[in-house]
Amino acid sequence: MTKLFTSQKFRRTAVQVLFVAVVAMFILATIIVGRTNIADQGIATGFGFLNQTTGWPVSFSLTDVGPRSTYTQVLFAGLLNTMLVGFMTLIFATVLGLLLALMRISSNSLMKLVGTTYVEVFRNVPVILQVFFWYAILTHFPGPRQAYSLADMAFFSNRGLMLPAPSLSGLDVAIFLIGCVAIGFGLKSFKPKKSGLRLPLAILAAVALFGVLLLTGREADVPLWSVPELKGLRFVGGVSLKPEFSALLIGLTLFGASYIGEIIRGGLISVDKGKLEAGSALGMSPFQINRYIRIPLAFRAMLPSLSNQYIWLMKGTTVGIAIGYPDYFAIVSTSINQSGQTMELLALLMGGFIVVNYSIGFAMNLLNTRLKLKGRS
Known part of the structure; x- marks a missing residue:
């Protein structure tokens, strides 16, 4: 003992x-x-209220919801709204952040000045103020009858941005996304004779799948593309991007790009200069050096910090409640006021964000494991 x-x-x-x-x-x-x-x-406690009708509409949703929809349907629509603006923000902010990082490490003084000014301005202004700023601009556009037109195909007004869209149902979009994932896994094991052939083949297969769905996934009397048209005081047809959605997307993208740009810049300058000089000695152009040497090596170094920033941006979508964007947080808040099921709805709110953010973290950690150099712990 x-x-x-x-x-x-x-x-x-x-x-x-x-x-x-x-x-x-x-x-x-x-x-x-x-x-x-x-x-x-x-x-009263329990989750039985989820089968009750809400009695209030949702101004923007990817699914068909209305006053007769249940709390389950409305909450799912809010979660989809959060994921939509969140993942679009991650994509656009990453692309813009990469451009900013390349500008900041450029030998061109003007490009370096522009990149530095952007980062210092947008990084030091609170994100909610930036969202309010863009929302004020978008809501001060002229009305639908005086809307700005682009080739009579796209229209800008205080009701939002109206764009032409393919005549696809929600099921067709889901099939297309699943098909793209299947194409990616299928081409992963394909080893073409010529290097760099996988990406063109993936794009070609995705375009072919989109064309098949566009031709077969609609009724006979429905046109291939739905173009917005002015009828009375509103536009019908096409797809409409509400000012709330656009302002939140622009604000989060510009704010997130300033941080992501600094993360990418730190990764780029961490690459050994000897490797860059070796690429130059082999006759590679600056674009090829960035494409094949600097960016792949920097990506490994910046991936952990990039994961944290991605998760933060996804949580940052909750500022949309300040301008009326019906994201998951706003839908849950309204549901609490209407149903009084505070504890249950807060649990669903936390659970939804945990699932989404954990999925992002898991995917980034998996990518980090796959890309780390052999022999490194």
């Missing part, structure tokens, strides 16, 4: 078990006290 208590391994295990037991008891006590207080106040 004495040897057991003097064992360092036993002591460590005992401390860990004791810590887990204390945490479990604290959580259990919190649940018991919370349920008792809720019962004393006569507050």
Whole structure:
């Protein structure tokens, strides 16, 4: 028995078990006290309300929801809205951040000045102020009858940006996305004779799949493309990007690009100059050096910080509630006011963001594991 208590391994295990037991008891006590207080106040609990109709519409959604929709359908629509603006922000902010990083490390003084000025301005202005700024600009565009037109195909007004869109249903879009993922996995094992042939083949296959869905996934009397047309005081047809969505997307993209640009710049300058000089000695152009040497090596160094920034930007979509964008946070807030199911809806809110952000972190960690150099821990 004495040897057991003097064992360092036993002591460590005992401390860990004791810590887990204390945490479990604290959580259990919190649940018991919370349920008792809720019962004393006569507050209904449970998730049965999710099957009830909401009675209020959603101004923007990727799915068909209305006043007769249930809380489950409305909450799912809000989650899709958050994921839409979040993932589009990640894509646009990454592309813009890469351009800013290349400008900041450029030998051209003007490009370096522009990149530095952008980063210092947009990084030091709160993101909610930037979103308000773009929302004020977009809502001060002229009305639909005086809307700015681009070749009578796209229109800018205070109702938003109206664009032509293919006549595809939500199911067709889902099939297209799943097909693109399948094409990516299929070409992963394909080894063409010529290097660099995978990307053109992937693009060609995706375009072919899109064409097939466009020709077969619509009714006979429906045109291939839906073009917005002015009827009365509003536009019909096409796809409409509301000012709330556009302002949130622009604000988050410009704000996130300033941070991502600095992360990418740090990764780029961490690349050994000897490797860049070797590429130059082999006769590679500056574009080829960036494409094949600098960016791939820098990507490994900046991936952990980039993962944190991606997760932060996804959580940053919650500022959309300030301008009326119906994201997941706004939908949950409205649902709390309408149903009174505070604890359940807050649990769903936290659970939704945990799933989305954990998925981003898992994907980035998986990518980091696949790309790390062999022999590195």
